[in-house]
Amino acid sequence: MDLMDAARAARENAHAPYSGFKVGAAIRTRRGMVYAGCNVENVSYPEGTCAEAGAIAAMVAAGETEIAEVLVIADSPVPVTPCGGCRQRLSEFASPEVPVILADLSGEAGRMTLGDLLPGAFDRAHMALD
Known part of the structure; x- marks a missing residue:
């Protein structure tokens, strides 16, 4: 399935x-499956839920945990990036090199990496985990 x-x-x-x-x-995912939210x-x-969080929840519910590519779409005059919380959520399952495609209703409007969106992400290395 196509991400867009x-x-x-x-x-x-x-x-x-x-909000309207x-x-x-x-x-x-790394296996090629597509999940949307x-x-x-x-x-x-x-108390609402972001689109990215919904897509991640669907992915995890299906038993997958590795994101290879992300696309976010909204009707906005400038490309919409994931919010701060969703950037952190994405970083739980994606490496800094993962592309994040930003789209408006006419199509792709920009492209960044997760590392560009969340430099210095808090990750497992910050915790005393084995």
């Missing part, structure tokens, strides 16, 4: 009655 198509379809299902700002995200707002702001 998956993210677009997920965006259409976003639950954004308060629908976001879709799709991730491709959309933002889900809640009247009790900020």
Whole structure:
């Protein structure tokens, strides 16, 4: 499945009655599988869920844990990047070299790496884990 198509379809299902700002995200795993998510707002702001978090949850629920590529789409005059929390969430499952494609409704609008978006990420190396 194409990342753009998956993210677009997920965006259409976003639950954004308060902001009206629908976001879709799709991730491709190292095995080539695609998982998508959309933002889900809640009247009790900020208790909603970001699109990237939804895609990650779907990926993990399917038994996968390695992200190879990310795409985020929104109807915005400038490319929308993942929020800070989602940057950290993505870094749990993706290396700094993973491409993050930023798209608007007309198509790809920019491209960065996760390392560009989250330099100096907090990771396992910061913890006393074996």
